[in-house]
Amino acid sequence: MEGIKITLLEPFFSGSHKQWAEGLQKHSKHNIQILSLPGRHWKWRMHGGAISLAKEFNELEDSPDLILATSMLDLTTFLSLTRKRSANIPVAMYFHENQLTYPWSPQDRDVKKKRNNHYSFINYASALAADKVFFNSKYHMDSFLGALPKFLKQFPDKRERDNIEVIREKSEVLHLGLDLKRFEDFRSSDREKQSEATILWNHRWEYDKNPEEFFETLFELKEKEVAFKLVVLGEQNDVNPPIFDEAKEKLKDEILHWAYADSFEEYAKWLWRADILPVTSNQDFFGGSVIEAMYCDCFPLLPNRLAYPEHLPEELDREFLYEEGELPARLETAIESVMGIRQVDYQSIVKKYDWGELVEKYDEKMEKLY
DSSP: OOOOEEEEEEEEESHHHHHHHHHHHHHOSSEEEEEEEESOOHHHHHHHHHHHHHHHHHTOSSOOSEEEEETTSOHHHHHHHTHHHHTTSOEEEEESOOTTTSOOOTTOHHHHTTTHHHHHHHHHHHHHHSSEEEESSHHHHHHHHHHHHHHHHTSSSOOOTHHHHHHHHTEEEOOOOBOOGGGGGGOOOHHHHOSSOEEEEOSOSSGGGOHHHHHHHHHHHHHTTOOOEEEEOSOOOSSOOTHHHHHHHHTTTTEEEESOOSSHHHHHHHHHHOOEEEOOOSOOSSOHHHHHHHHTTOEEEEESSTTGGGGSOGGGHHHHEEOTTOHHHHHHHHHHTHHHHTTSOOHHHHGGGBHHHHHHHHHHHHHHHO
């Protein structure tokens, strides 16, 4: 079958959302047109993004064969404002994240006033309105569907709980595609020349990534005089968790790099130099930064929760997954075993997420909807 025309709607066009959209556009055999808005003011994007993107959609010269929207879009509003053009076009929804099971910051005023329910309801109603719903991991799909009964129960009546099964029947997992092969251009052998293990943080500087446990573990090891080096990457906000300032001071002798990488080349080079990725996140619907580090042959220490077990062959669970309270000891052992760790191929475990491996599956799923 020849390629079909797809309009991809992304109200939050930055970071991993942008990479995924552009990656799909680049690698798919289908003709994908992206309608997007800048990735900022996420709450306003969930409220108003649909209105702006509906206006753009209505001004298109040609209508697509398929609409593919992401989870930041209020799909019900978008479809109501484009009904003259979109009425007979199939619609798929891709869930990068959802607000129902995403851990909200305790400082967020919307939580205290229960306004956070509104964003969850947008996700729920959008999933209901779509013809097909894709989730980036099985964990994500199961957690979203599993949280819906309790979410709907809080409303006074007409909860329509049978809609949960309606959503379940049209939902499936379609793992996140990543442009992993581009890391190959920056492969380095620098780490082999360095005796001390290099520990990596390459996530957003946010509370849901649990930086407190990560750095407290490093403080503990430093007190025990365990030698290591540290590379801290990742996107920062205007206000970062205070632990980052504390860690920058306490670990100043261990730090090789401390800041967002200004270019992909710089980011890739640091990943290739790192040895160990201890992950402490309280939330990860997929874990793209983990997959990128593993592709660059970084040894992962992952909590036995969220999406992480899904990425690993069962026989490697004990090697890479840790239970609560185990991280300090496991990390110390890994640091001591760094020369052996450097000989292992971690890339082969995750190369299945490269667009070259995944795009055919995406293309087939889109064709089936047309």
